[in-house]
Amino acid sequence: MRNLLPFRSAPAPTSKVAALAAVTAVVAVAAGIASAPVAAEHTDAHAVVRDGQNIRYAGLTVRIPAAGEGVQAAAQSTSGDISLTVTRSAEGKLVVKTDDHEHGDEDHGDEAHADEQAEAQAVTADSARPAAAKTCTDRAYALAGWKLPSFAWYYNPAGAPAAIAGTAASAISAGTNALSTACGQKRLGLVPSYAGQTSAAVQVGAAGNCIGNDGRNVIGWRAGSGRWLGMTCTYFKTINGKKTVTGTDTALNTQYKFFTTTANCNNAYDLQSVVLHERGHSLGLNHVSQSANASAVMTPALSTCSAGKRSLGLGDYQGLAALYGTR
Known part of the structure; x- marks a missing residue:
């Protein structure tokens, strides 16, 4: 409700x-x-x-x-x-x-019930992802109600942290391309395509505000003032009765440390895992319960020095398949 x-x-x-x-x-x-x-x-x-x-x-x-x-x-x-x-x-x-309210009239998987209550946000993520068997049997997902017609995206490297500046683009690409499949399933129908680097600013403000929609899908860096690792602003309009995305930008907060390989983790967060989670928002996934669905990418919490969520869980995959089909 x-x-x-x-x-x-x-x-x-x-x-x-x-x-x-x-x-x-x-x-x-x-x-x-x-x-x-x-x-x-x-x-x-x-x-x-x-x-x-x-x-x-x-x-x-x-x-x-x-x-x-x-x-x-x-x-x-x-x-x-x-x-x-x-x-x-x-x-x-x-x-x-x-996020503090359930969305009972949205689409969910057969076994999925979005649990986005405040208590779920207080749960600390395990440093290791649950066993692969759980990851590939938990079918939970929640949909935001929109979809992308296509997903060409740009990367703005300005402001990338020096420690990962040389590897950030590859990690961001890997996080985005992980939207392709999971658990031995067919490839998803939506295929992200990298459109190249851009000087266009990511349209996410430092304070956590969505500042505009230029129609490009840009991911980049921002020295944010809030307690956020990644922030995604997604714009959509209703076309023929369906919500269609017209632009989606993601900012990564340089206030926090990120790593691209566990060798360079020092109280840092996995860039690839953060990107995959934020891409899920862009494509139309909402959060699922941290406690009940800990293997899913779309759970609320992510712990430092954990690289365990670089691939979709079965529920994440099935949510995207419900939106975009398979091929």
């Missing part, structure tokens, strides 16, 4: 109002902006705030999209993931979802 989220206008907070059970998370928008606080059941520690033309939540910021469009900010942080998805219907209604 979706929960109706309470808006408050910055800077003055609004009080939470009694729960309205079983209400779809739809906020009427007048002139493109929700004009008054609206509240219902909402028990997480963070408030969803409308600040002018923006929606803010837990350090993430997205601009209210045009009618028929939407945007998601998804960040893999040092203690788990946070996400904020804002969709505006053609009729001007705004749907706001956060």
Whole structure:
């Protein structure tokens, strides 16, 4: 069940109002902006705030999209993931979802139930991935509701950490190409293609904000101010009744250390694993339970010096296969 989220206008907070059970998370928008606080059941520690033309939540910021469009900010942080998805219907209604709320009316695998509650973010990832048998039997996945028509991507090397500057491009390519298959299954129908290096900036702000959509799919580096390792901003619009991605950028936070081989890990995070997780967001995967589905790439937490999630689990694969088919 979706929960109706309470808006408050910055800077003055609004009080939470009694729960309205079983209400779809739809906020009427007048002139493109929700004009008054609206509240219902909402028990997480963070408030969803409308600040002018923006929606803010837990350090993430997205601009209210045009009618028929939407945007998601998804960040893999040092203690788990946070996400904020804002969709505006053609009729001007705004749907706001956060990672702290279950998405019961979205598509899931037969055995999958997305568990994106706050408690899951507090679970520390094991340093080693569960046994391959578990990785290739756990079918859990959760879908965000959109897909890419194709995936040509660019890399902007500006600002890459000196320690991995020479190997980062290869690790990023490997993380992206790992979207191809898993567990001996057929290759997925969507084939990422590297379009080359670019000087175009990754359109993710240092504070965890989605700052625009230039139509390119760029991955690059940002000296971020938040506690996030990777941040992906994905823009989509509804075309013939289906949500189609029009641009997706990923920033990697140089505030933290990354490694490309375990030999150069010193309290650092595996670049390839972070990239694969963020690519999952770009292609339309949401998070699954850290405790119940620890072998999946799309679990919230990632520990330092672990290179155990450089390939998809069966659930990750089946989620993508449900979107893009196989070949």
